[in-house]
Amino acid sequence: DTAVSQTPKYLVTQMGNDKSIKCEQNLGHDTMYWYKQDSKKFLKIMFSYNNKELIINETVPNRFSPKSPDKAHLNLHINSLELGDSAVYFCASSQGLLAGGSTDTQYFGPGTRLTVL
Amino acid sequence: AQSVAQPEDQVNVAEGNPLTVKCTYSVSGNPYLFWYVQYPxxxxxxxxxxxxxxxxxxGSYGFEAEFNKSQTSFHLKKPSALVSDSALYFCAVRDWGDSSAxxxxxxxxTRLSIRP
Structure with missing residues:
Protein backbone atom coordinates (compact mmCIF):
# COMPACT_ATOMS: atom_id res chain seq x y z
CA ASP A 1 0.00 0.00 0.00
CA THR A 2 3.06 2.23 -0.25
CA ALA A 3 1.98 5.57 -1.69
CA VAL A 4 5.32 6.55 -3.25
CA SER A 5 7.84 3.78 -3.81
CA GLN A 6 11.39 3.84 -5.09
CA THR A 7 13.75 1.15 -6.27
CA PRO A 8 16.39 0.33 -5.39
CA LYS A 9 16.68 1.44 -1.77
CA TYR A 10 20.46 1.22 -1.88
CA LEU A 11 22.75 1.54 -4.87
CA VAL A 12 26.52 1.15 -4.70
CA THR A 13 28.44 1.57 -7.92
CA GLN A 14 31.74 2.60 -9.43
CA MET A 15 32.61 5.96 -10.90
CA GLY A 16 31.81 6.18 -14.58
CA ASN A 17 28.93 3.73 -14.50
CA ASP A 18 25.37 4.48 -15.61
CA LYS A 19 22.50 3.74 -13.26
CA SER A 20 18.76 4.27 -12.97
CA ILE A 21 16.40 4.82 -10.07
CA LYS A 22 12.70 4.14 -10.45
CA CYS A 23 9.77 5.82 -8.76
CA GLU A 24 6.10 4.97 -8.74
CA GLN A 25 3.15 6.58 -6.98
CA ASN A 26 -0.32 5.14 -6.51
CA LEU A 27 -1.93 8.31 -5.20
CA GLY A 28 -3.37 9.35 -8.54
CA HIS A 29 -1.23 12.50 -8.50
CA ASP A 30 -0.28 14.20 -11.72
CA THR A 31 2.96 15.86 -10.59
CA MET A 32 6.17 14.11 -9.57
CA TYR A 33 9.57 15.32 -8.39
CA TRP A 34 13.15 14.27 -7.82
CA TYR A 35 15.11 15.72 -4.91
CA LYS A 36 18.71 15.25 -3.86
CA GLN A 37 19.67 15.21 -0.18
CA ASP A 38 23.37 15.61 0.45
CA SER A 39 25.44 14.40 3.38
CA LYS A 40 24.53 17.50 5.38
CA LYS A 41 20.84 16.68 4.89
CA PHE A 42 20.31 19.68 2.64
CA LEU A 43 17.38 18.95 0.33
CA LYS A 44 17.22 20.40 -3.17
CA ILE A 45 14.78 19.90 -5.99
CA MET A 46 16.18 18.58 -9.25
CA PHE A 47 13.24 17.97 -11.57
CA SER A 48 9.47 18.04 -11.67
CA TYR A 49 7.04 16.54 -14.16
CA ASN A 50 3.36 17.30 -14.57
CA ASN A 51 1.38 14.83 -16.67
CA LYS A 52 4.60 13.51 -18.20
CA GLU A 53 5.78 17.00 -19.11
CA LEU A 54 8.96 18.47 -17.63
CA ILE A 55 8.08 21.65 -15.74
CA ILE A 56 11.01 22.17 -13.40
CA ASN A 57 14.61 21.58 -14.36
CA GLU A 58 17.03 23.01 -11.87
CA THR A 59 20.71 23.50 -12.56
CA VAL A 60 21.53 19.83 -12.76
CA PRO A 61 24.30 18.29 -14.90
CA ASN A 62 22.93 16.86 -18.12
CA ARG A 63 24.27 13.48 -17.00
CA PHE A 64 20.98 13.33 -15.09
CA SER A 65 18.01 12.54 -17.30
CA PRO A 66 14.52 12.06 -15.90
CA LYS A 67 11.91 10.12 -17.81
CA SER A 68 8.20 9.90 -17.15
CA PRO A 69 6.53 7.10 -19.11
CA ASP A 70 3.19 7.95 -17.51
CA LYS A 71 2.02 10.22 -14.74
CA ALA A 72 2.42 7.49 -12.11
CA HIS A 73 6.09 6.92 -12.85
CA LEU A 74 9.17 9.11 -12.86
CA ASN A 75 12.55 7.49 -13.36
CA LEU A 76 15.97 9.04 -13.02
CA HIS A 77 18.87 7.91 -15.16
CA ILE A 78 22.38 9.03 -14.32
CA ASN A 79 25.25 8.68 -16.78
CA SER A 80 28.96 8.64 -15.99
CA LEU A 81 28.51 8.66 -12.24
CA GLU A 82 30.85 10.84 -10.19
CA LEU A 83 31.85 10.76 -6.54
CA GLY A 84 29.82 13.93 -5.92
CA ASP A 85 26.66 12.18 -7.02
CA SER A 86 26.68 10.21 -3.78
CA ALA A 87 23.56 11.27 -1.92
CA VAL A 88 20.06 10.17 -1.05
CA TYR A 89 17.61 10.74 -3.89
CA PHE A 90 13.96 11.23 -3.03
CA CYS A 91 11.01 10.98 -5.31
CA ALA A 92 7.83 12.87 -4.39
CA SER A 93 4.40 13.50 -5.83
CA SER A 94 1.61 16.02 -5.46
CA GLN A 95 -1.68 16.80 -7.06
CA GLY A 96 -1.88 19.55 -9.58
CA LEU A 97 -0.15 22.77 -10.35
CA LEU A 98 -0.76 25.90 -8.35
CA ALA A 99 -2.67 27.45 -11.23
CA GLY A 100 -5.04 24.54 -11.01
CA GLY A 101 -5.66 25.02 -7.31
CA SER A 102 -2.98 22.75 -5.89
CA THR A 103 -1.82 23.55 -2.39
CA ASP A 104 1.50 21.87 -2.89
CA THR A 105 1.48 19.12 -0.27
CA GLN A 106 4.07 16.66 -1.46
CA TYR A 107 4.34 13.00 -0.55
CA PHE A 108 7.80 11.51 -0.46
CA GLY A 109 9.19 8.10 -1.20
CA PRO A 110 11.60 6.36 1.20
CA GLY A 111 14.68 7.45 -0.72
CA THR A 112 17.48 5.75 -2.64
CA ARG A 113 20.91 5.96 -1.09
CA LEU A 114 23.43 6.17 -3.92
CA THR A 115 27.09 5.57 -3.12
CA VAL A 116 29.64 6.12 -5.84
CA LEU A 117 33.04 4.54 -5.19
CA ALA B 1 13.79 34.78 -4.31
CA GLN B 2 11.85 32.84 -1.73
CA SER B 3 13.73 31.30 1.16
CA VAL B 4 13.37 29.87 4.63
CA ALA B 5 15.89 29.86 7.43
CA GLN B 6 16.12 27.45 10.32
CA PRO B 7 18.56 29.09 12.72
CA GLU B 8 19.10 26.03 14.93
CA ASP B 9 20.88 22.93 13.69
CA GLN B 10 19.85 21.03 16.82
CA VAL B 11 17.21 21.42 19.51
CA ASN B 12 17.34 19.35 22.69
CA VAL B 13 14.27 19.00 24.91
CA ALA B 14 13.34 16.79 27.84
CA GLU B 15 10.37 14.51 27.36
CA GLY B 16 7.16 16.12 28.56
CA ASN B 17 8.44 19.66 28.06
CA PRO B 18 7.14 21.99 25.35
CA LEU B 19 9.21 22.22 22.20
CA THR B 20 9.72 24.89 19.57
CA VAL B 21 11.56 24.56 16.28
CA LYS B 22 12.16 27.92 14.67
CA CYS B 23 11.66 28.99 11.08
CA THR B 24 11.72 32.38 9.41
CA TYR B 25 10.80 33.06 5.83
CA SER B 26 11.35 35.55 3.06
CA VAL B 27 8.81 35.68 0.24
CA SER B 28 7.41 38.02 -2.33
CA GLY B 29 3.70 37.50 -2.46
CA ASN B 30 1.59 35.35 -0.21
CA PRO B 31 3.55 32.80 1.79
CA TYR B 32 2.67 29.14 1.48
CA LEU B 33 4.57 27.52 4.36
CA PHE B 34 5.09 23.90 5.31
CA TRP B 35 6.65 21.70 7.93
CA TYR B 36 7.93 18.23 7.09
CA VAL B 37 9.53 15.63 9.36
CA GLN B 38 12.14 13.06 8.40
CA TYR B 39 12.68 10.03 10.62
CA PRO B 40 15.99 8.15 10.29
CA GLY B 59 -1.03 19.25 12.10
CA SER B 60 -0.13 15.62 12.60
CA TYR B 61 1.19 14.01 15.80
CA GLY B 62 0.04 16.91 17.99
CA PHE B 63 2.23 19.50 16.29
CA GLU B 64 1.11 23.02 15.52
CA ALA B 65 2.73 26.05 13.95
CA GLU B 66 2.08 29.72 14.34
CA PHE B 67 2.25 32.02 11.35
CA ASN B 68 3.47 35.46 12.37
CA LYS B 69 3.46 37.91 9.50
CA SER B 70 5.11 40.79 11.35
CA GLN B 71 8.02 38.61 12.43
CA THR B 72 8.00 36.55 9.18
CA SER B 73 8.13 33.42 11.27
CA PHE B 74 6.45 30.03 11.20
CA HIS B 75 7.69 28.23 14.32
CA LEU B 76 6.74 24.63 14.93
CA LYS B 77 5.49 23.81 18.43
CA LYS B 78 4.26 20.98 20.56
CA PRO B 79 3.03 21.34 24.16
CA SER B 80 4.55 18.10 25.43
CA ALA B 81 7.45 16.39 23.66
CA LEU B 82 7.74 12.64 23.19
CA VAL B 83 10.93 10.65 22.67
CA SER B 84 9.38 9.46 19.39
CA ASP B 85 9.36 13.07 18.15
CA SER B 86 13.12 12.86 17.75
CA ALA B 87 13.75 13.43 14.05
CA LEU B 88 14.89 15.96 11.47
CA TYR B 89 12.41 18.77 10.82
CA PHE B 90 12.26 20.85 7.67
CA CYS B 91 10.50 24.14 7.17
CA ALA B 92 9.60 24.90 3.55
CA VAL B 93 8.10 27.65 1.43
CA ARG B 94 6.51 27.67 -1.97
CA ASP B 95 8.63 29.37 -4.59
CA TRP B 96 6.61 31.90 -6.54
CA GLY B 97 9.28 32.37 -9.18
CA ASP B 98 7.23 30.45 -11.71
CA SER B 99 3.54 30.30 -10.88
CA SER B 100 2.89 27.47 -13.29
CA ALA B 101 5.19 25.07 -11.47
CA THR B 110 16.71 21.14 12.49
CA ARG B 111 17.49 17.97 14.35
CA LEU B 112 15.16 17.56 17.31
CA SER B 113 16.37 15.32 20.11
CA ILE B 114 14.03 14.43 22.96
CA ARG B 115 15.69 12.91 26.02
CA PRO B 116 13.73 10.59 28.32
Whole structure:
Protein backbone atom coordinates (compact mmCIF):
# COMPACT_ATOMS: atom_id res chain seq x y z
CA ASP A 1 0.00 0.00 0.00
CA THR A 2 3.06 2.23 -0.25
CA ALA A 3 1.98 5.57 -1.69
CA VAL A 4 5.32 6.55 -3.25
CA SER A 5 7.84 3.78 -3.81
CA GLN A 6 11.39 3.84 -5.09
CA THR A 7 13.75 1.15 -6.27
CA PRO A 8 16.39 0.33 -5.39
CA LYS A 9 16.68 1.44 -1.77
CA TYR A 10 20.46 1.22 -1.88
CA LEU A 11 22.75 1.54 -4.87
CA VAL A 12 26.52 1.15 -4.70
CA THR A 13 28.44 1.57 -7.92
CA GLN A 14 31.74 2.60 -9.43
CA MET A 15 32.61 5.96 -10.90
CA GLY A 16 31.81 6.18 -14.58
CA ASN A 17 28.93 3.73 -14.50
CA ASP A 18 25.37 4.48 -15.61
CA LYS A 19 22.50 3.74 -13.26
CA SER A 20 18.76 4.27 -12.97
CA ILE A 21 16.40 4.82 -10.07
CA LYS A 22 12.70 4.14 -10.45
CA CYS A 23 9.77 5.82 -8.76
CA GLU A 24 6.10 4.97 -8.74
CA GLN A 25 3.15 6.58 -6.98
CA ASN A 26 -0.32 5.14 -6.51
CA LEU A 27 -1.93 8.31 -5.20
CA GLY A 28 -3.37 9.35 -8.54
CA HIS A 29 -1.23 12.50 -8.50
CA ASP A 30 -0.28 14.20 -11.72
CA THR A 31 2.96 15.86 -10.59
CA MET A 32 6.17 14.11 -9.57
CA TYR A 33 9.57 15.32 -8.39
CA TRP A 34 13.15 14.27 -7.82
CA TYR A 35 15.11 15.72 -4.91
CA LYS A 36 18.71 15.25 -3.86
CA GLN A 37 19.67 15.21 -0.18
CA ASP A 38 23.37 15.61 0.45
CA SER A 39 25.44 14.40 3.38
CA LYS A 40 24.53 17.50 5.38
CA LYS A 41 20.84 16.68 4.89
CA PHE A 42 20.31 19.68 2.64
CA LEU A 43 17.38 18.95 0.33
CA LYS A 44 17.22 20.40 -3.17
CA ILE A 45 14.78 19.90 -5.99
CA MET A 46 16.18 18.58 -9.25
CA PHE A 47 13.24 17.97 -11.57
CA SER A 48 9.47 18.04 -11.67
CA TYR A 49 7.04 16.54 -14.16
CA ASN A 50 3.36 17.30 -14.57
CA ASN A 51 1.38 14.83 -16.67
CA LYS A 52 4.60 13.51 -18.20
CA GLU A 53 5.78 17.00 -19.11
CA LEU A 54 8.96 18.47 -17.63
CA ILE A 55 8.08 21.65 -15.74
CA ILE A 56 11.01 22.17 -13.40
CA ASN A 57 14.61 21.58 -14.36
CA GLU A 58 17.03 23.01 -11.87
CA THR A 59 20.71 23.50 -12.56
CA VAL A 60 21.53 19.83 -12.76
CA PRO A 61 24.30 18.29 -14.90
CA ASN A 62 22.93 16.86 -18.12
CA ARG A 63 24.27 13.48 -17.00
CA PHE A 64 20.98 13.33 -15.09
CA SER A 65 18.01 12.54 -17.30
CA PRO A 66 14.52 12.06 -15.90
CA LYS A 67 11.91 10.12 -17.81
CA SER A 68 8.20 9.90 -17.15
CA PRO A 69 6.53 7.10 -19.11
CA ASP A 70 3.19 7.95 -17.51
CA LYS A 71 2.02 10.22 -14.74
CA ALA A 72 2.42 7.49 -12.11
CA HIS A 73 6.09 6.92 -12.85
CA LEU A 74 9.17 9.11 -12.86
CA ASN A 75 12.55 7.49 -13.36
CA LEU A 76 15.97 9.04 -13.02
CA HIS A 77 18.87 7.91 -15.16
CA ILE A 78 22.38 9.03 -14.32
CA ASN A 79 25.25 8.68 -16.78
CA SER A 80 28.96 8.64 -15.99
CA LEU A 81 28.51 8.66 -12.24
CA GLU A 82 30.85 10.84 -10.19
CA LEU A 83 31.85 10.76 -6.54
CA GLY A 84 29.82 13.93 -5.92
CA ASP A 85 26.66 12.18 -7.02
CA SER A 86 26.68 10.21 -3.78
CA ALA A 87 23.56 11.27 -1.92
CA VAL A 88 20.06 10.17 -1.05
CA TYR A 89 17.61 10.74 -3.89
CA PHE A 90 13.96 11.23 -3.03
CA CYS A 91 11.01 10.98 -5.31
CA ALA A 92 7.83 12.87 -4.39
CA SER A 93 4.40 13.50 -5.83
CA SER A 94 1.61 16.02 -5.46
CA GLN A 95 -1.68 16.80 -7.06
CA GLY A 96 -1.88 19.55 -9.58
CA LEU A 97 -0.15 22.77 -10.35
CA LEU A 98 -0.76 25.90 -8.35
CA ALA A 99 -2.67 27.45 -11.23
CA GLY A 100 -5.04 24.54 -11.01
CA GLY A 101 -5.66 25.02 -7.31
CA SER A 102 -2.98 22.75 -5.89
CA THR A 103 -1.82 23.55 -2.39
CA ASP A 104 1.50 21.87 -2.89
CA THR A 105 1.48 19.12 -0.27
CA GLN A 106 4.07 16.66 -1.46
CA TYR A 107 4.34 13.00 -0.55
CA PHE A 108 7.80 11.51 -0.46
CA GLY A 109 9.19 8.10 -1.20
CA PRO A 110 11.60 6.36 1.20
CA GLY A 111 14.68 7.45 -0.72
CA THR A 112 17.48 5.75 -2.64
CA ARG A 113 20.91 5.96 -1.09
CA LEU A 114 23.43 6.17 -3.92
CA THR A 115 27.09 5.57 -3.12
CA VAL A 116 29.64 6.12 -5.84
CA LEU A 117 33.04 4.54 -5.19
CA ALA B 1 13.79 34.78 -4.31
CA GLN B 2 11.85 32.84 -1.73
CA SER B 3 13.73 31.30 1.16
CA VAL B 4 13.37 29.87 4.63
CA ALA B 5 15.89 29.86 7.43
CA GLN B 6 16.12 27.45 10.32
CA PRO B 7 18.56 29.09 12.72
CA GLU B 8 19.10 26.03 14.93
CA ASP B 9 20.88 22.93 13.69
CA GLN B 10 19.85 21.03 16.82
CA VAL B 11 17.21 21.42 19.51
CA ASN B 12 17.34 19.35 22.69
CA VAL B 13 14.27 19.00 24.91
CA ALA B 14 13.34 16.79 27.84
CA GLU B 15 10.37 14.51 27.36
CA GLY B 16 7.16 16.12 28.56
CA ASN B 17 8.44 19.66 28.06
CA PRO B 18 7.14 21.99 25.35
CA LEU B 19 9.21 22.22 22.20
CA THR B 20 9.72 24.89 19.57
CA VAL B 21 11.56 24.56 16.28
CA LYS B 22 12.16 27.92 14.67
CA CYS B 23 11.66 28.99 11.08
CA THR B 24 11.72 32.38 9.41
CA TYR B 25 10.80 33.06 5.83
CA SER B 26 11.35 35.55 3.06
CA VAL B 27 8.81 35.68 0.24
CA SER B 28 7.41 38.02 -2.33
CA GLY B 29 3.70 37.50 -2.46
CA ASN B 30 1.59 35.35 -0.21
CA PRO B 31 3.55 32.80 1.79
CA TYR B 32 2.67 29.14 1.48
CA LEU B 33 4.57 27.52 4.36
CA PHE B 34 5.09 23.90 5.31
CA TRP B 35 6.65 21.70 7.93
CA TYR B 36 7.93 18.23 7.09
CA VAL B 37 9.53 15.63 9.36
CA GLN B 38 12.14 13.06 8.40
CA TYR B 39 12.68 10.03 10.62
CA PRO B 40 15.99 8.15 10.29
CA UNK B 41 16.37 6.38 6.96
CA UNK B 42 12.92 7.49 5.84
CA UNK B 43 11.44 9.95 3.39
CA UNK B 44 9.94 13.24 4.43
CA UNK B 45 6.44 13.24 5.89
CA UNK B 46 4.09 16.18 5.68
CA UNK B 47 3.17 17.65 9.09
CA UNK B 48 1.20 20.80 8.39
CA UNK B 49 0.91 23.84 6.16
CA UNK B 50 -0.21 27.43 6.21
CA UNK B 51 -1.92 28.80 3.13
CA UNK B 52 -4.38 31.31 4.49
CA UNK B 53 -6.76 31.74 7.40
CA UNK B 54 -6.03 31.16 11.07
CA UNK B 55 -2.49 31.91 12.10
CA UNK B 56 -2.36 28.82 14.30
CA UNK B 57 -2.21 25.70 12.18
CA UNK B 58 -2.68 22.25 13.66
CA GLY B 59 -1.03 19.25 12.10
CA SER B 60 -0.13 15.62 12.60
CA TYR B 61 1.19 14.01 15.80
CA GLY B 62 0.04 16.91 17.99
CA PHE B 63 2.23 19.50 16.29
CA GLU B 64 1.11 23.02 15.52
CA ALA B 65 2.73 26.05 13.95
CA GLU B 66 2.08 29.72 14.34
CA PHE B 67 2.25 32.02 11.35
CA ASN B 68 3.47 35.46 12.37
CA LYS B 69 3.46 37.91 9.50
CA SER B 70 5.11 40.79 11.35
CA GLN B 71 8.02 38.61 12.43
CA THR B 72 8.00 36.55 9.18
CA SER B 73 8.13 33.42 11.27
CA PHE B 74 6.45 30.03 11.20
CA HIS B 75 7.69 28.23 14.32
CA LEU B 76 6.74 24.63 14.93
CA LYS B 77 5.49 23.81 18.43
CA LYS B 78 4.26 20.98 20.56
CA PRO B 79 3.03 21.34 24.16
CA SER B 80 4.55 18.10 25.43
CA ALA B 81 7.45 16.39 23.66
CA LEU B 82 7.74 12.64 23.19
CA VAL B 83 10.93 10.65 22.67
CA SER B 84 9.38 9.46 19.39
CA ASP B 85 9.36 13.07 18.15
CA SER B 86 13.12 12.86 17.75
CA ALA B 87 13.75 13.43 14.05
CA LEU B 88 14.89 15.96 11.47
CA TYR B 89 12.41 18.77 10.82
CA PHE B 90 12.26 20.85 7.67
CA CYS B 91 10.50 24.14 7.17
CA ALA B 92 9.60 24.90 3.55
CA VAL B 93 8.10 27.65 1.43
CA ARG B 94 6.51 27.67 -1.97
CA ASP B 95 8.63 29.37 -4.59
CA TRP B 96 6.61 31.90 -6.54
CA GLY B 97 9.28 32.37 -9.18
CA ASP B 98 7.23 30.45 -11.71
CA SER B 99 3.54 30.30 -10.88
CA SER B 100 2.89 27.47 -13.29
CA ALA B 101 5.19 25.07 -11.47
CA UNK B 102 4.81 23.76 -7.96
CA UNK B 103 8.24 24.20 -6.41
CA UNK B 104 9.05 24.09 -2.73
CA UNK B 105 12.20 25.45 -1.16
CA UNK B 106 13.33 23.60 1.95
CA UNK B 107 15.24 24.96 4.90
CA UNK B 108 18.44 23.38 6.11
CA UNK B 109 16.68 21.25 8.69
CA THR B 110 16.71 21.14 12.49
CA ARG B 111 17.49 17.97 14.35
CA LEU B 112 15.16 17.56 17.31
CA SER B 113 16.37 15.32 20.11
CA ILE B 114 14.03 14.43 22.96
CA ARG B 115 15.69 12.91 26.02
CA PRO B 116 13.73 10.59 28.32
Missing amino acids: NRGLQFLLKYITGDNLVK SKIIFGSG
